[in-house]
Amino acid sequence: MRVDLFDFDLPPERIALRPASPRDSARMLVVRPEGFEDRGVADLPAMLRAGDMLVFNDTRVIPAQLEGTRGEARIGATLHKREGPRDWRAFVRNAKRVRAGDRIDFGAGVTALAGDKGEDGSILLRFEGDEPVELLLERAGRMPLPPYIAGKREADARDAIDYQTMFAREKGAVAAPTAALHFTPVLMNALEAAGIGHATLTLHVGAGTFLPVKAEDTDAHRMHSEWGRIDAATADRLNAVRAEGGRVIAVGTTALRLLESAAGEDGLIRPFEGDTAIFITPGYRFRAIDGLVTNFHLPRSTLFMLVGALMGRETMQAAYAHAIAEGYRFYSYGDASLLLPER
Structure with a gap:
């Protein structure tokens, strides 16, 4: 399909630079085939049914943004995807000043050797020393805010808390699964009281999630890869929910993508x-999920294409136009939507 079919105009003031406080006070646009409904995240228990199951991504964001030097050149690096115990793919600022074998000094005693360049423009970084890379990043790194926020303000101490979900446990993401940022213990208790369960899986979100689609047609776009895991017990629970007439609702596009990757043509999650x-x-036929909680996404992005696949492109264009007109806040720290396709 033509990528320009997924374009829309977003006023810059609609981009949220801080999350709602408390988190579950954010607004939520409910989108069904028959129309839209303006609600709040706290209304979610009333929007779902007893027996439904929410699925969260329990990945934890690491301090993946690094600033360093190679000689006199200033180098910025955003880690993208782990490739070994000490090896990370990174998108590098001022990459033309970096060649294979160069040592980059990130300060605080943290150095890395540059390796080969990937087809996506990333550079392989091998961190030196014996300490676990996670400890090195805690010393030298900072929270990797999305470019549409980082371009407007610096990351600060608040982001170390704001940019982690309450489910964050498995270290490895360089971007948050932001739909889950809206959830609080109070909301989870209300969902449980309404008979709505939850499960977790792990998908380490990469910086590639923010890469623009440069191709003119979706067939020419090469999607980034990310590592994920669903264990057998979780797969069995989700299959049982659907067998008993409940719905599996993914919280975030990352959870959705992993569930769909794990599902067979028979709809069973493995x-x-x-x-x-x-x-x-x-045109994609969804096999594993029956709904989605997600934030509002960038124009021409793979994530806007995903929600267009779930609800219909014209429906989502209309929903986003409604959200813009009604003052919803967009992107990672913005408001939520609940997408319930006809099944």
Whole structure:
């Protein structure tokens, strides 16, 4: 499909630079085939049914933004995807000043050797020393805010808390699964009281999630890959929910992408561990999920294509136009939407 079919105009003031406080006070646009409904995240228990299951991504964001030097050149690096115990792919600012074998000094005693360049423009970084890379990043790194926020303000101490979900446990993401940022213990208790369960899986979100689609047609776009895992017990629970008439509602596009990667043509979710580069566009037949909680996404992005595949492109264009007109806040720290397709 033509990528320009997924374009829309977003006023810059609609981009949220801080999350709602408390988190579950954010607004929520409910989108069904028959129309839209303006609600709040706190209304979610009333919008779902007893027996439904929410699925969260329990990945934890690491301090993946680094600033360093190679000689006199200033180098910025955003880690993208782990490739070994000490090896990370990174998108590098001022990459033309970096060659294979160069040592980059990130300060605080943290150095890395540059390796080969990937097809996506990333550079392989091998961190030196014996300390676990996680400890090195805690010393030298900072929270990797999305470019549409980082371009307007610096990351600060608040972001170390604001940019982690309450489910964050498995270290490895360089971007948050932001739909889950809206959830609080109070909201989870209300969902449980309404008979709505929850499960977790792990998908380490990469910086590739923010890469623009440069191709003119979706067939020419190469999707980034990310590592994820669903264990057998979780797969069995989700299959049982659907067998008993409940719905599996993914919280975030990352959870959705992993669930769909783990599902067979028969709709059954199976244990999964490895990379996925699934690219969902209109015409895709969803197998594993019955709904989605997600934030509002960038124009011409793979994520806007995904929600267009779930609800219909014209429906989502209309929903986003409604959200813009009604003052909803967009992107990572913005408001939420609940997408319930007809099943």
